[in-house]
Amino acid sequence: MKTLVIGAGIAGLSAAQELRKANHQVILLEARSRVGGRIHTDRSFAEVPIELGAEFIHSSQVPTYSLAQKLGLRTFHYNQHNDTLVRLPDGALRTIAEVGTQKQGYDNVRLVDWPEVNGEESLEAYLERLGERPIPFKLQEYISDFDHPRYLSAKAAREYLCDPSAEEGDYRLLDGYD
Amino acid sequence: MERLEWGPWGVRAFTADGRVYPADRAVVALPLGVLKAEGVRFVPELPEEKRQAIERLGLTDAVKLFFRFDRPVFPPGIVELYAPGAALEECWSNPLGHSKGIEVLTALATGEKARALMALPEERALREALQALQQALGQPSLTPSKARLVHWRDDPYTLGAYSMARVGASEARQVLAKPVGNRLFFAGEHTAPNAWASTVHGAYASGKRAAHEAIRSAYREAPLGPRRGLRPSLPPPLPDGRPAA
Ligand SMILES: Cc1cc2nc3c(=O)[nH]c(=O)nc-3n(C[C@H](O)[C@H](O)[C@H](O)COP(=O)(O)OP(=O)(O)OC[C@H]3O[C@@H](n4cnc5c(N)ncnc54)[C@H](O)[C@@H]3O)c2cc1C
Ligand SMILES: Cc1cc2nc3c(=O)[nH]c(=O)nc-3n(C[C@H](O)[C@H](O)[C@H](O)COP(=O)(O)OP(=O)(O)OC[C@H]3O[C@@H](n4cnc5c(N)ncnc54)[C@H](O)[C@@H]3O)c2cc1C
Numbered sequence: 001m002k003t004l005v006i007g008a009g010i011a012g013l014s015a016a017q018e019l020r021k022a023n024h025q026v027i028l029l030e031a032r033s034r035v036g037g038r039i040h041t042d043r044s045f046a047e048v049p050i051e052l053g054a055e056f057i058h059s060s061q062v063p064t065y066s067l068a069q070k071l072g073l074r075t076f077h078y079n080q081h082n083d084t085l086v087r088l089p090d091g092a093l094r095t096i097a098e099v100g101t102q103k104q105g106y107d108n109v110r111l112v113d114w115p116e117v118n119g120e121e122s123l124e125a126y127l128e129r130l131g132e133r134p135i136p137f138k139l140q141e142y143i144s145d146f147d148h149p150r151y152l153s154a155k156a157a158r159e160y161l162c163d164p165s166a167e168e169g170d171y172r173l174l175d176g177y178d
Numbered sequence: 179m180e181r182l183e184w185g186p187w188g189v190r191a192f193t194a195d196g197r198v199y200p201a202d203r204a205v206v207a208l209p210l211g212v213l214k215a216e217g218v219r220f221v222p223e224l225p226e227e228k229r230q231a232i233e234r235l236g237l238t239d240a241v242k243l244f245f246r247f248d249r250p251v252f253p254p255g256i257v258e259l260y261a262p263g264a265a266l267e268e269c270w271s272n273p274l275g276h277s278k279g280i281e282v283l284t285a286l287a288t289g290e291k292a293r294a295l296m297a298l299p300e301e302r303a304l305r306e307a308l309q310a311l312q313q314a315l316g317q318p319s320l321t322p323s324k325a326r327l328v329h330w331r332d333d334p335y336t337l338g339a340y341s342m343a344r345v346g347a348s349e350a351r352q353v354l355a356k357p358v359g360n361r362l363f364f365a366g367e368h369t370a371p372n373a374w375a376s377t378v379h380g381a382y383a384s385g386k387r388a389a390h391e392a393i394r395s396a397y398r399e400a401p402l403g404p405r406r407g408l409r410p411s412l413p414p415p416l417p418d419g420r421p422a423a
Contacts, residue, residue, distance in 0.1 A: 001203075001396045002202050003202060003205065004204040004205070005204070006191065006205065007206070009207060010381045011382065011385040012365065012385060014381075014382045014383075015205040015388050015392075016205075018389030018390060019392065022393045029199065032335055037209070038209070046272075046324065050244050053330070057379065062377075062383075063383060064382050078257055080258065083255060083256055084259070085258070086260045087262070087264060087314055089263070093316070095256075141268075144268050144286070144288060145240075145288060145376075147290075151344055152344065153348040155348040156343030156347070157343070162373075163374070177378070
């Protein structure tokens, strides 16, 4: 059984690995002279590696976290609690831990008590509909990672925030994602 | 790869330098940006529903900026700064820098802010981003020894940072993940469920999912499998008249 895999990013590489396990003959086609795609570690900029693409493993509940553990890769945990500063509207810098105790809900990850979304409304409309309510850090981060809430699907954002793997903090692969 | 032909007979990939790779099935793990730009031609083209989903699902504009400093910048114990509403909202330390007595900060700009930075010549973009960083940190004289920025929008093999569930596109990733005609199977961050898309773990899991779909499909059509002898017609001849492989 012969199977082509087109693109040697992490998706193509994991597909190729599974196909090989099932005894498929695999031909992996890649346009660049390197594998990894949007995983690209640079070691020339500074004394320590920088990540031009992916940088973090966003949860300990995802398969790439177990994979890194299995491979014995060194990780650094950003707890996003007392190691992360938030800039308040008045310019003051406080840790998330401090803001969390002041503003209830700020460090609530899963939005468990948030109402359903109305069809395909925007995240902006959804938040407006809910009215005054602290936006948890994890949702703020989602917005910062993508675009203004007026462009984002509220339904998809809620699926992200309610996922069982959602947790605070990020892991960085100290010696490079590649 | 430039062109992918598919049909009941199998699949055939054509590269820019004229090579042809025939196979039974293909796992397509190309980035959404490449699919949107039709950087690869499917012959026959993908079903309408798939083409619409490719168009509907958004791509995030993102710029990553790197600054190297000769000494630590964050207070002890701090590795990240989040400044909602500021010109640069997120920036974090490469913690390995601390052991070397230096600091390497990475900042991420998305959306309007990324589009504004991408519209500037690189040097000016770096200067403006530095100002934003100085402001967010309240350290106006902060000066890096080195600075660099990257975005993946102009990279011909990526053409955009990562997929984004725009309003109206909450089902698009599901459609993009569907196999076509027992021949094409789809992987990539943009085919992961909304909760996992746009990430490495989402892309990784999607590759496994697509591979398993291809393996099951092969088993169903195998000579000794449940639908024995289903193996269909021959591929069409190659365009230059060579016999089909
Ligand atoms: C410690 C801390 C706590 C915060 N808590 C809250 C909070 O409880 N509720 C809250 O709405 N904002 C909160 N913010 C976010 C901050 O106030 C946003 O910059 C502000 O909501 C942007 O609104 P705007 O009208 O200036 O901008 P616009 O860009 O005009 O925003 C329009 C809408 O988009 C939403 N929005 C835009 N940017 C963000 C963002 N980065 N994060 C979340 N929503 C955004 C806003 O809710 C607003 O309704 C907090 C920020 C900090 C530092
Ligand atoms: C700036 C940035 C920061 C990110 N940060 C994170 C993070 O912190 N954590 C996280 O989990 N994720 C992060 N991501 C997302 C993550 O990098 C991607 O989701 C993931 O790497 C995508 O993998 P993929 O295999 O789907 O695609 P890709 O890695 O893009 O792989 C596709 C492959 O196809 C190849 N290709 C393209 N065209 C052709 C062609 N015509 N013929 C043959 N091959 C072709 C490409 O060269 C590439 O190798 C980030 C992404 C960016 C851009």
